[in-house]
Amino acid sequence: MTRYLYIDHPFPLESGAVLPTLTAAYHTYGTLNEAKDNVIWVCHALTANSDAADWWPGLVGPGFTLDPAKYFIVCVNMLGSCYGSTSCRSLDPATGKAYGLDFPLVTTRDNARFFALVADYLGIGRIRLLMGGSMGGQHASEWACLQPERIELLCLLATNARHSAWGIAFNESQRMALRADTTFATDSPEAGRAGLEAARSLAILSYRHYRTYQATQTEPDPAKTEDFRASSYQRYQGYKLWKRFDPLCYYHLSRGMDSHHLGRGRTGEAAALGRILAQTLIISIDTDILFPTEEQSFLSRHIPNSRLEVMQSDYGHDGFLVETPTIGRLLADFLQDQLTIDAATKHAFTDSLSGRTFAIPGTEEV
Numbered sequence: 001m002t003r004y005l006y007i008d009h010p011f012p013l014e015s016g017a018v019l020p021t022l023t024a025a026y027h028t029y030g031t032l033n034e035a036k037d038n039v040i041w042v043c044h045a046l047t048a049n050s051d052a053a054d055w056w057p058g059l060v061g062p063g064f065t066l067d068p069a070k071y072f073i074v075c076v077n078m079l080g081s082c083y084g085s086t087s088c089r090s091l092d093p094a095t096g097k098a099y100g101l102d103f104p105l106v107t108t109r110d111n112a113r114f115f116a117l118v119a120d121y122l123g124i125g126r127i128r129l130l131m132g133g134s135m136g137g138q139h140a141s142e143w144a145c146l147q148p149e150r151i152e153l154l155c156l157l158a159t160n161a162r163h164s165a166w167g168i169a170f171n172e173s174q175r176m177a178l179r180a181d182t183t184f185a186t187d188s189p190e191a192g193r194a195g196l197e198a199a200r201s202l203a204i205l206s207y208r209h210y211r212t213y214q215a216t217q218t219e220p221d222p223a224k225t226e227d228f229r230a231s232s233y234q235r236y237q238g239y240k241l242w243k244r245f246d247p248l249c250y251y252h253l254s255r256g257m258d259s260h261h262l263g264r265g266r267t268g269e270a271a272a273l274g275r276i277l278a279q280t281l282i283i284s285i286d287t288d289i290l291f292p293t294e295e296q297s298f299l300s301r302h303i304p305n306s307r308l309e310v311m312q313s314d315y316g317h318d319g320f321l322v323e324t325p326t327i328g329r330l331l332a333d334f335l336q337d338q339l340t341i342d343a344a345t346k347h348a349f350t351d352s353l354s355g356r357t358f359a360i361p362g363t364e365e366v
């Protein structure tokens with residue numbers, strides 16, 4: 001069940017804008033123990049919500065690695081999302097109307113500060129494990145830089161220290177699709193639908209891989225000359241997001257993702273990552289073309305106590321959501337303090353974009 005926390009206190013954003021009050025939609029699973037040392041905080045990705053057991057089945061829930069019988073698991077909906085926390089659909093007290101397009105930029109750093117504040121309000125001190133994938137990993141790494149002493153273990157999946165030019169270009173293309181829809185940000189009944197569907201269709205290309213499409217969407221009928229299986233898949237993915245997500249929120253969230261840069265104001269990403277005290281497990285996906293393995297290798301080289309695991313998956317970037325048996329195993333070992341900070345265990349990998357093979361932890365090609 002979604003719960004809500006109302007914080008009647010102004011929240012200044014990095015941009016200088018101020019949100020006068022905050023609403024945090026959140027889920028918890030399990031019980032905070034007396035020692036308050038069993039907190040697992042999950043940060044969700046772009047279009048998910050605070051119900052981590054729903055969108056991470058096989059990882060969060062009874063009998064899985066993140067078992068509520070052992071841990072107090074918390075997930076808070078990020079600011080700007082349409083799943084209950086303060087967003088462009090909230091009322092702007094200055095106008096008495098919803099913020100709409102005027103909603104201020106909420107950076108990944110703002111969201112990390114928001115989570116830290118919510119943790120304070122929920123009476124949570126230290127966090128045993130903070131984790132997140134993709135944009136959730138951007139939030140988790142920001143938080144680990146902001147409050148290094150608070151986070152004991154960190155798990156970052158399919159994420160980066162700074163959103164790449166490639167990632168920003170994908171997001172801008174999606175915003176172009178949204179803006180090209182003349183109903184976007186209007187009061188019409190299905191405002192922004194065509195734009196959102198086109199945007200998601202574009203995005204899905206970056207979340208999957210050539211091999212994913214070859215395996216699942218190759219047309220079985222050799223006589224076909226149009227209306228291919230892959231086409232209906234793209235349209236369906238667009239429709240599926242439209243059924244559950246708000247085009248305006250999507251627009252603003254993508255701006256937040258673009259803002260991600262751990263090094264801003266901290267003399268660079270390497271210095272920022274060097275502040276992280278948590279023992280860190282970094283999980284990469286060999287077919288991830290949006291956050292390629294070289295980005296997680298960078299995290300691993302600069303977070304002092306870290307280990308990189310490269311998972312094989314044909315699913316591409318979204319493998320961090322679906323490869324739960326592998327992730328569960330890696331995480332279980334990590335939680336049992338079997339993390340060995342041993343450079344010798346770091347193995348070479350081949351980057352899916354460039355096809356180059358790198359030795360870890362060095363950057364040199366082998």
Ligand SMILES: CC(=O)SCCNC(=O)CCNC(=O)[C@H](O)C(C)(C)COP(=O)(O)OP(=O)(O)OC[C@H]1O[C@@H](n2cnc3c(N)ncnc32)[C@H](O)[C@@H]1OP(=O)(O)O
Pocket residue numbers: 047048049054055217229230231232233234236244318321322
């Ligand atoms: C309120 C909420 O629901 S929020 C929680 C859900 N979402 C999130 O948390 C965000 C993160 N999750 C995701 O991004 C996605 O759900 C993922 C990556 C985990 C999985 O994506 P999916 O779309 O389920 O998987 P996949 O890419 O394999 O597509 C399967 C779907 O496409 C359909 N499909 C497959 N091929 C085709 C085709 N050629 N033509 C049309 N439809 C097709 C399948 O029937 C299936 O439909 P269904 O989802 O209605 O069952």
Ligand SMILES: N[C@@H](CCO)C(=O)O
Pocket residue numbers: 045046047048133134135207317318
């Ligand atoms: N598939 C993810 C985005 C990629 O991290 C989501 O919809 O949240």
